[in-house]
Amino acid sequence: MAVAQHAGGDKNASRDIESGQRIPSVGTMAKLAAALGVSAPWLAYGIGDATAAPGASCDGMGQRLQAVRTERGLTKAELARRVELKAPSLSQIENGGQSGVDTVERIAKALGVSPGWLAYGVGPMVLPPRRRTRFAPATASP
Numbered sequence: 100m101a102v103a104q105h106a107g108g109d110k111n112a113s114r115d116i117e118s119g120q121r122i123p124s125v126g127t128m129a130k131l132a133a134a135l136g137v138s139a140p141w142l143a144y145g146i147g148d149a150t151a152a153p154g155a156s157c158d159g160m161g162q163r164l165q166a167v168r169t170e171r172g173l174t175k176a177e178l179a180r181r182v183e184l185k186a187p188s189l190s191q192i193e194n195g196g197q198s199g200v201d202t203v204e205r206i207a208k209a210l211g212v213s214p215g216w217l218a219y220g221v222g223p224m225v226l227p228p229r230r231r232t233r234f235a236p237a238t239a240s241p
Contacts, residue, residue, distance in 0.1 A: 124197040125157040125218040140215025140222055143200045147215060147222050155219040160203070161193045163217055167210050168193075181209045 123131070125143065132139040132155070139155040140146040168178050175193070179186040182205040192198050192206075200218070207214035213226045 122199040122201050124199055125160065125203050126197045128200055129156050129219065138221065139219045140213075143218065144204065144214045146213060146226070155221050157197070157218050159220050160218055161195045163220060164189075164206065164210075165193045167212055167217070171210060173210075178206070178209060182206050 123143075125139075128143040129139045132142040135142065137149045138147055139157075141149045168175070173181075175189045176186045179189045182189075182202070184202065188198075189206075192202075198206075200214075203218045204214040207217045210217070212224050213222055215222045216224045
């Protein structure tokens with residue numbers, strides 16, 4: 100409760116977010132991350148180091164979205180269809196509106212960019228591919 104109030108939210112916000120009853124906006128996650136002293140991309144998406152770039156905001160998310168969408172040759176309507184949104188909702192985000200972390204993640208995936216970069220302008224634009232590792236079976240010590 101104290102974290103949510105410190106972040107400017109209502110007293111039930113943290114509980115509702117933690118229990119999955121509420122999907123926070125990228126702006127809410129930035130405020131919660133600042134209140135907790137962790138990075139917003141780490142808190143929202145589990146990307147990067149928890150202590151890297153505290154104090155990130157979602158300012159510029161709309162411009163990043165529009166630039167990448169245009170670079171990929173997609174119309175707002177086409178991208179909106181790919182992520183199951185309505186084109187006006189996508190326009191609202193491009194014009195500086197907020198969106199839920201889940202929606203931003205779907206948009207980032209459709210565009211092939213990092214959701215942390217898209218939402219907060221932090222970290223690499225494109226995440227490196229995940230490495231597949233093989234774990235050797237544990238052997239008993241003599």
